Each structure stands twice: as C-alpha cells, then as structure tokens.
Amino acid sequence: MEYLKVASLFCGCGGTDVGLLGGFDFLGKHYKKNRVKLVYANDIEESACKIFEQNFNISPDRRDIREIDSKEIPDVDLITGGFPCQSFSIVAQNPKRLGVNDDKGTLFLEMARIIRDKQPKCFIAENVKGLLSANKGEAFPLIIKEFENAGYTVSYKLINSANYGVPQQRVRVIIVGIRNDIGFKYEFPNEILKEDKNFACLGEVVEREVAEKYYFSEKAVQGMLRARKDMNKGRVQDLNKPCNTVGSHLAKVSLNGTDPVLYENGRYRRFTPREVARIQSFPENYKLNGSELAQYRALGNAIPPVMFWYITKQLIRQLN
Numbered sequence: 001m002e003y004l005k006v007a008s009l010f011c012g013c014g015g016t017d018v019g020l021l022g023g024f025d026f027l028g029k030h031y032k033k034n035r036v037k038l039v040y041a042n043d044i045e046e047s048a049c050k051i052f053e054q055n056f057n058i059s060p061d062r063r064d065i066r067e068i069d070s071k072e073i074p075d076v077d078l079i080t081g082g083f084p085c086q087s088f089s090i091v092a093q094n095p096k097r098l099g100v101n102d103d104k105g106t107l108f109l110e111m112a113r114i115i116r117d118k119q120p121k122c123f124i125a126e127n128v129k130g131l132l133s134a135n136k137g138e139a140f141p142l143i144i145k146e147f148e149n150a151g152y153t154v155s156y157k158l159i160n161s162a163n164y165g166v167p168q169q170r171v172r173v174i175i176v177g178i179r180n181d182i183g184f185k186y187e188f189p190n191e192i193l194k195e196d197k198n199f200a201c202l203g204e205v206v207e208r209e210v211a212e213k214y215y216f217s218e219k220a221v222q223g224m225l226r227a228r229k230d231m232n233k234g235r236v237q238d239l240n241k242p243c244n245t246v247g248s249h250l251a252k253v254s255l256n257g258t259d260p261v262l263y264e265n266g267r268y269r270r271f272t273p274r275e276v277a278r279i280q281s282f283p284e285n286y287k288l289n290g291s292e293l294a295q296y297r298a299l300g301n302a303i304p305p306v307m308f309w310y311i312t313k314q315l316i317r318q319l320n
Helices: 015-021 046-055 108-118 139-149 218-227 273-279 292-301 305-319
Strands: 004-009 024-026 029-031 036-042 078-081 122-128 152-160 171-179 260-264 267-269
Touching (some): 108 139
Antiparallel strands (some): 122 171, 152 171
C-alpha cells in the first residue's frame, strides 16, 4: 500500500499527528511507523502551531478554517480533525453548553465541507463525550448526518484512552468515515487493556522533584479545606491509577476546582507541562516551546498519540 496522504485540521500541537505517523516510544513500548505522510495542517491557535512546527516538518496554515477554500488544500487520502469541543464539553457550564447553537459548535460544518469537496478515502474526527448529549441529544445526529451526506459510511464509538495504554482516563467520541464507493464500514480496534489493574498508572510518568512554583500556597490549601465540607473539590490523584482527564486550563488549576492535582509529602501541587505531555502519552523527545500557559493549553486540548496510533493502525489494516 502506498503512503496515505493526510490533511490535519484543527491540528493543535500535533497529538493526532504523532499518533498518525507512529515511529515513537512511550513507557517502554515502540509504536511502529505507519504508512502515512502529513501534507497539510491547519489551526488558528498561534502558540499551538509553534509547538507543532517544531515537531513536524511542516508549517500549519494559521487562517480561520472558514476562510480556507478547499481548493487550497492538497488532494489527500485521509482528513483528521478534533473540531473545537468547548461548546459540547460537560464542564463548559459557564456559559451553559450551547452545542451547535454556538459559533464554535458549528465548525464541524467546515470540516464536513472540506471532506465533501476533497473526497478523501476516509476521515477521522474527535470530540468530547458531551458531544453525545449536547442540545438535549439533538446535536450529535445532525453531525453524523452531515458527514454521511458528504458521501461516507460513518462509524463512531466512545473510547477511553486508558484502555490503550495511556496513563489517563480520557473518554472521547471518535468518528470514522469511509467513502461510500470503497465499500466497507470501519470497525474500531479491540481494547488493548480491559482490566483496571493492567492500566498504565500516573506514578510511571510524574517527576520525583519539581520546582517550588508548582506547589500550592498554604492559603490556597486552607481555602480548599474550608470548602471541602460542601464541595467535591481538590481532586487528588492516585499514583497507582491512571490520571483523571487533564484539561486546557491547567496553568490556572485551583484546589477548589475539579482539576487533577498531586499530594506529595504533605503538600499539594499541580503538574508540570512535561508531566502533562506524558499523561497524554507524548513521547519524551516531543519538544515544548513558548510560555507554560501556552503549553498547558495546547497539551490539554490534544488527542493522546498512543490512542490515535491504534485507531490509525486499524484503519490502514482495513483499507489494505
């Protein structure tokens, strides 16, 4: 089989693309190269694009996807995209989830437009679990129908990255479409790890010593302890289990929030950017740049590379 040429939409810092390409190591396992060639990437977030550019031999198109004519995108075999999830996220309660009624919530239409115009062999889209229930459950069927109307046989599944060797409980909706004339429906890969006791754990990826700036002040700790009587806050993580989902706002993590934190030697702390990269299953040689705020945001929005590697490997096998 020839190399699949790929256009990566909403590429962010490239979690999707690390997994697509393969050829990396994580937690002592080697993930072989896939027969994939990245020929185009797009994202509007400049800081994420700078991280992407440092790790891939390609400069993302930084225009708003609504401004990009499909004719400007190379002909490809596969289009991928984690279209913006803020409108669908269960944690996005301020404002309330708007789903497809929100401006960002309609960006899946731009992905569908490009897929319809370019007619690649297949596509892979990703979003949060809340996509299934947004707009009282009405948004998701509309999204699936839009992809089907572009000429594709569509499969979807809720996937937990922990079942594929990622040290994180991150549940996402994966949507895969195969062009109708190719004549088959994508079947998702079997879970690699089915039992909790076999999951990769947080303790395998955290640092033993970190800078003082990552620890919470005594004032923050006391505030959390006062609030704890009435609120489910201060999500201290068990090092012997996968981490809870890491989000894009970890630079501003609070002990009075629901974000995952660590408790070590009698002190609370947040994760370092490199720890977040490992929690997401980025390889150790993945380069980070820019401010820590930008790094947290890009990493928290990323798709776990290891999970995406299995999805891609299965797709290539079935296309063959």
